[in-house]
Amino acid sequence: MAKNFEAEILSNEEVAEKIFRLTLAAPELAEISRAGQFVQVKISDEFTLRRPLGIASTAGGRVKIFYRLVGRGTENLSKKKSGERLNILGALGNGFSPCNRKILLVGGGMGLAPLLCAAENYSADVLIGGRTSDEVIFWQEEFRPHVEKIFITTDDGSYAKKGFAIDLLPEVLSAENYSAIFTCGPEIMMRGIAKLAKEKNLPCEVSFEKRMACGLGACLSCSIDTARGRKKVCKDGPIFDAKEVFDYESDNPEN
Numbered sequence: 208m209a210k211n212f213e214a215e216i217l218s219n220e221e222v223a224e225k226i227f228r229l230t231l232a233a234p235e236l237a238e239i240s241r242a243g244q245f246v247q248v249k250i251s252d253e254f255t256l257r258r259p260l261g262i263a264s265t266a267g268g269r270v271k272i273f274y275r276l277v278g279r280g281t282e283n284l285s286k287k288k289s290g291e292r293l294n295i296l297g298a299l300g301n302g303f304s305p306c307n308r309k310i311l312l313v314g315g316g317m318g319l320a321p322l323l324c325a326a327e328n329y330s331a332d333v334l335i336g337g338r339t340s341d342e343v344i345f346w347q348e349e350f351r352p353h354v355e356k357i358f359i360t361t362d363d364g365s366y367a368k369k370g371f372a373i374d375l376l377p378e379v380l381s382a383e384n385y386s387a388i389f390t391c392g393p394e395i396m397m398r399g400i401a402k403l404a405k406e407k408n409l410p411c412e413v414s415f416e417k418r419m420a421c422g423l424g425a426c427l428s429c430s431i432d433t434a435r436g437r438k439k440v441c442k443d444g445p446i447f448d449a450k451e452v453f454d455y456e457s458d459n460p461e462n
C-alpha cells in the first residue's frame with residue numbers, strides 16, 4: 208500500500224558526472240519497500256508531475272536513490288540540501304520475486320539502482336555495465352559489501368573489460384550456476400540478456416522504465432503490450448517476467 212512521506216534529506220551528493228546519490232531518513236518507507244519498487248518524488252510546487260525514481264537501498268531506515276541529471280526535474284532535485292524535506296509517494300510497483308538461491312544481477316547505467324536493493328536482500332553476483340570508468344567505479348563501491356563477485360564492462364574500455372555487459376555475460380554464466388537473472392537498463396541490453404537467459408533455461412526478470420504520470424495505475428500513460436494483454440508499468444510492473452514482454456514481441460513482429 209503506497210503512502211505519502213515527508214522525508215528529511217540526509218545528503219544529496221554528486222557521485223559521478225551528473226549522477227547523484229540522495230539519502231533520505233524514511234524508516235517507515237524503508238520497512239515497507241521491496242527490491243525493484245520505486246517512489247514518486249514531488250520535486251516542488253512548480254512541477255505538476257512527480258518524478259519516478261527507483262529505490263536503491265533501504266538499509267538502516269534510510270532510503271537511497273540514485274538519479275541522473277537529465278532535465279528540469281532532476282536539475283531542481285540536485286539543488287536540494289540536507290535538512291530539507293521531500294514529499295515522496297511509495298513504495299510503488301511490484302518488486303522482484305523472492306529468491307533464496309544465488310542470482311545474477313545485470314545492470315546498465317542508472318538501471319543499477321534497483322539492482323542494488325536486490326543485492327542487499329538476496330544472495331547475488333553483479334555484472335555492471337557503463338559508458339566510462341566514472342560511471343562504474345561508484346557502483347562497484349556501492350555493490351561491494353553486498354555481493355560475492357563483481358564483473359564490470361565499460362563501452363570505452365577506460366575501466367575493466369571493454370565492451371557491453373551482454374558481451375561478458377556468456378563467460379559469467381558458464382562459470383557459475385545461477386538460479387535466475389534480474390536485469391535493468393537500456394531495453395536493447397535487457398532484450399539481449401533475456402534471449403541468452405532463455406537459451407540457458409534461466410528465469411529472467413526485467414525492470415521496465417516508461418514515462419509515467421500518476422504512478423498509481425490510474426492514468427494508463429505507461430501501458431505496454433505483453434503476452435498477458437495490456438499492462439501498466441507502474442502497477443503491474445516495473446518488474447516483468449522477460450518471457451512475458453520480449454517473447455511476445457518477437458512472436459509479433461509488428462509490435
Ligand SMILES: Cc1cc2nc3c(=O)[nH]c(=O)nc-3n(C[C@H](O)[C@H](O)[C@H](O)COP(=O)(O)OP(=O)(O)OC[C@H]3O[C@@H](n4cnc5c(N)ncnc54)[C@H](O)[C@@H]3O)c2cc1C
Pocket residue numbers: 245258259260261262273274275276277278279280281282317320321415416417418419445
Ligand atoms: C519506474 C521508474 C524508475 C526510475 N528510476 C530511476 C532511477 O533510479 N534513477 C534515474 O536516474 N532515473 C530513473 N527513472 C527515470 C526518471 O524518472 C527520469 O529520468 C526523470 O523523471 C526525468 O525527469 P526530468 O524532469 O529531469 O526530465 P524531463 O525534463 O522530464 O525529461 C528530460 C529527458 O529525459 C527523458 N526521460 C524522462 N523520463 C524518462 C523515463 N521514465 N524513461 C526514459 N527517459 C525519460 C525525456 O524523454 C527527456 O529526453 C525511472 C523511471 C521510471 C519509470
